[in-house]
Structure formats: C-alpha cells, structure tokens
Amino acid sequence: MYFDNSATTLHKPDALKEKFIELLNTNDLGNPSRSGHIKSQNSMMGIFQTKKDLAKLFHIANPNDIALTENASFGLNFVIKSLVKENGHVITTTTEHNSVLRPLYQSGAELSFIDFDEKCNVDFDKIPELIRENTKFIITNQASNLLGNVNDLDKIHAYAKKYKLIMIIDIAQTAGCLDLDISKYPNSIFVFTGHKSLYGPSGTGGIIKNGDFDFSNVFSGGSGVNSFDKNHPLDFPAVFEVGTSNFISQIAMDASIKFILDEGIDKIHQHLKEITKRFYDGIKDIEGIKIYSKKPEGEYSPIVSINLKDMESSELALILDEKYDIQTRPGAHCAPLIHEHFATEAQGIVRFSFSYFNTDEEIDNAIEVLREIAKEY
Secondary structure, three states, rough: EEEEOOOOOOOOOOOHHHHHHHHHOOOOOOOOOOOHHHHHHHHHHHHHHHHHHHHHHHOOOHHHHHHOOOOOOHHHHHHHHHHHHOOOEEEEEEEHHHHHHHHHHHOOOOEEEOOEOOOOEEHHHHHHHHHHOOEEEEEEEEOOOOOOOOOOHHHHHHHHHHHOOOOEEEEOEEEEEOOHHHHHEEEEEEEEEEEOOOOOOOEEEEEEEEOOOOOOOOOOOOOOOOOOOOOOOOOOOOOOOOOOOOOHHHHHHHHHHHHHHOHHHHHHHHHHHHHHHHHHHOOOOOOOOEEOOOOOOOOOOOOOEEEEEEOOOHHHHEEEEEEEEEEEEEEOOOHHHHHHHHHOOOOOOOEEOOOOOOHHHHHHHHHHHHHHHHHHH
C-alpha cells in the first residue's frame, strides 16, 4: 500500500502510460524551438497542448502565461531568485518547504515569518503588522507538505492587493487536488510540480503568472531566438525555459491533465477528503499515536502526519514497509521550521499522504496495521 503520494504519486492514469509508449515509439518529435522542420514543430505543438490543458485546469486565459520547468523546486528558485532582491522584505511562513526557504535565505532579503496555531492554521491576519516600507512579497504555500492545512488564498491576496505586494504561491501539494482559479488573483505567481497530484511524470512542473513582472535572468543558455544577444531573453516564458526541455515528459503530461479534467477535479477532491478523514478518524484514538496534522474539518489536504510514542519516525516507517508493505515518508520532510515548532527535529514525523487511486480498503488495512504495531511496541 503506497501512502507517500506527497513525495510523488506512484499510481498514474493508464492514459499516461499509453502516451509515453506512443511518444517513445514515434520518430516524429524533434528538439522543440531549436529547428524549423516538422518534427521540431510537432514537439512545440505537443508542449503547447499541455499548456492549453493546464490553462483550462487552472482557469487562465493565455497558455503562454505558463513556463514549464523540471519541477516546483526549479520553478520556485527561478521566481524567487529572479524577483527577490537583497534590499527587499518578504513575508512568509514557518510552514514552508526548503524550496521556498533556501532561495529566500540566499536572496539576502529581510524575512518575516508567520507561525501556525494548534489547529494548523496560519494567521495571515498578522500581515498588516509585518508590513515595512520595503515589503515587496508575500510568499507561501497553498498547503504545507506536513500539516494538511489549506491556506485561504482570497484572504492572502486581499492583503497583497491592499499593500501592493506580489503574491507567490507554492501549489506543489494542491495542484490536482483542489480546483484553483488563478484568474482571481492578479499580480500573482503560482508554482506547481507535475509528478504529485497532477499524476504526471517526474521532471515536470512549471510557473504560472497572472500579471506582468520584471523578471531577470537566473539561468542562461539556448533559447532558440535572439542567438546573437549576449543575454538570455527576458520575455516570459522564454526567460525560464532555457535549453532543451524535458519535452517527452512535458508532452506526455497532457494525458494526466486530461484525465483530471475528464474525471472532474471536484470528484477527485471529494474522494481525497473522504479517505483522509476515514484514516484520521480510524487512528486518532489508538494509544500512543500523536497526530500533528489538521483535523479533517472544513478544507484540508490529503495528509495525516503522526508519530507513535517515542519511536523514531524512521523505525516506524521501516516496520510499515518491511513487515506490512506500506510505504510512508519519515524524517524531516524538507520543512525544518515545522519540526522546530513541534520539537520533532530528532524524532522526525511519519507522513501518510493519499492519492485518488487509494481505496477505502487500503485505508482500513493501514488503520488495523497501526493498531497492531501500537499494541506490540
């Protein structure tokens, strides 16, 4: 039973597998935007079709407002290192992944952190008291990779608009789980990955912009245009689409996007909520289990984070894997400030994260396994 979907989804739509086989067996795809021949154009059109369906999924009008990257980490590094300057001030949260934290630390900008409460809610109403003359950005996730929370983007954006901030949102944990209308959020940038709840291949992700931004070069190389210029183009998406892309995977990902569109994201979201609540309710009264993630009420993501007594998280995960063939994620989860909040730096946390392809039977089996382990240890 695979419950490590927040790291990467293991089960993919059959259509993705079929599309990969089709693309790998064809001789019709060349290097996109590097040549004028028909095989190059085929790749370009395949990538554009993926962008068109991503635009439909995220409710944006222009597919050219999407830049495709290798994953969310690349996208967040591109955006933060392109826009955040040393003399600026950024408001962020203690729930961030290192893909946000490390680029921010490297930027040299002043940082202010908003913490979360006992219900795993981030208090964004603190934004006004953190505003400074040089505050330029609010950067946060829509949902953390440990807490199961879902942040209120309407509230965050209202503050961003009031204080003339650029809103940058990491949607690695929510893209494909929640219906997100990016058209509602002007002057904002969203960064996603393809291999988690979009059920796409690894090595895929991207940046979606809603507005005009003064992007600078982070990485330079082949662009297919303006080859005699000493600097890489600054126009979007070319500014972030450097060199030969992972075009086979980017084209194949469209099969996963179409699966979500055809299945219906509301149906997917409802199933994820139901199995997450089923698991939470099934383990919450097991003696020795400590739950760190949000109680499944209102809006929440498909994550339940736990420990068992004082057992090392790696030990519990190893027992689950080797004895019961249940895969989870132990350790620090690239979210150091969350672990500092809970004082679990040494113990770590075991994360169960669910997929649309997980079943009620799998959930019930995992609950019984945890009961058995708790009695034995």
